[in-house]
Amino acid sequence: MSYILNIETATKNCSVAIAKDGKTIVCNEIAEEGYSHAERLHVYIESSLAEVGITYKDLVAIAISQGPGSYTGLRIGVSAAKGLCYALSIPLIAVDTLQILASQVVITSGLIIPMIDARRMEVYSAIFSLELENIREIKAEIITENSFEDLEGPIYFVGDSAEKCKTVLIKENFIFIDNIKYPSAKEMSALSFAKYKTSDIVDVAYFEPYYLKDFMITTSKK
Numbered sequence: 001m002s003y004i005l006n007i008e009t010a011t012k013n014c015s016v017a018i019a020k021d022g023k024t025i026v027c028n029e030i031a032e033e034g035y036s037h038a039e040r041l042h043v044y045i046e047s048s049l050a051e052v053g054i055t056y057k058d059l060v061a062i063a064i065s066q067g068p069g070s071y072t073g074l075r076i077g078v079s080a081a082k083g084l085c086y087a088l089s090i091p092l093i094a095v096d097t098l099q100i101l102a103s104q105v106v107i108t109s110g111l112i113i114p115m116i117d118a119r120r121m122e123v124y125s126a127i128f129s130l131e132l133e134n135i136r137e138i139k140a141e142i143i144t145e146n147s148f149e150d151l152e153g154p155i156y157f158v159g160d161s162a163e164k165c166k167t168v169l170i171k172e173n174f175i176f177i178d179n180i181k182y183p184s185a186k187e188m189s190a191l192s193f194a195k196y197k198t199s200d201i202v203d204v205a206y207f208e209p210y211y212l213k214d215f216m217i218t219t220s221k222k
Contacts, residue, residue: 003054004196005045005062005084006188009037009077010069010097010209011116011160016044017185018052022193026051027186037076045080056088061201063192065183066094067210068124068138069116074209082204091201093192097210098138100183101159102128103191110154110175111135114183115143117161121168124212125159127151140212143168 001020008015008029014037015029028044028051030036049055064081067074085092101114107130115123121143127136141147145168148155155173157165158180166176195201 002060002193002196003052003058004093004189004192005048005059006095006185006192007041007045007062007077007081008065008097008100008183008185008188009041009073010065010067011073011182012070013182013184014040014044014073015183015185016041016048017189018048018054019189019193020052022190024186024189027184029184029186031182035070035073037073041076041080056084059088059090061091061093061192061196062088063093063095063188063195065097065100065185065188067097068140068212069097071211074211078207078209082207085204091196091199092204092207093195093200094202094207095188095191095195096126096134096138097183098124098126099128099132099134099191100187101180102126103132103187104180104184105156105158105177107154107156110156110173111151112156112158113148115157115159115161115165116183117159117164121164123159123161123165138210138212145170148174 006017013031017027098114102112112128160181
């Protein structure tokens with residue numbers, strides 16, 4: 001039995017899941033405006049292990065959502081995952097955040113475009129096939145009425161930026177799935193287990209989250 005701890009903190013959703021052989025058996029998560037990741041993450045990890053009835057020593061790996069997303073959220077999640085991997089001497093697995101978000105969509109035709117809110121009309125996005133193959137690289141892009149206009153067939157949009165993008169993405173083949181806003185650790189289980197089976201792991205010492213954009217600190221005008 002292979003137990004993997006999956007951690008997703010790239011957005012407002014602080015999410016932890018325990019998976020057994022690639023299937024989620026417990027998930028604890030909450031999405032709050034205040035980004036309570038620092039307070040809740042380790043509590044969720046402890047409670048998830050307790051619910052399953054296992055200890056840290058039963059884990060074979062830890063998987064982390066690697067970004068793009070919130071700078072602070074990613075730092076908190078990656079720091080926790082790396083610390084546990086060091087302490088337990090187990091591998092670290094990095095899973096693409098946008099693929100995690102896209103994996104919540106089940107379709108029979110068309111494309112999936114997961115979008116994570118950045119600022120104003122900017123989003124982090126990628127394009128996936130219905131088999132979750134990445135067919136366009138991750139971008140930080142400004143959404144306009146011309147965005148994705150060359151894509152044909154049903155185009156499914158998911159993520160927390162859907163509401164603001166509806167006003168400009170109005171082509172008939174654009175479909176917004178409103179009830180899928182955030183990536184979740186429960187959707188990481190199959191993805192992380194597939195990487196574990198092929199030893200697709202990252203270096204714990206040197207791994208850094210995929211921010212996509214540099215973190216910016218603004219100077220107060222006061």
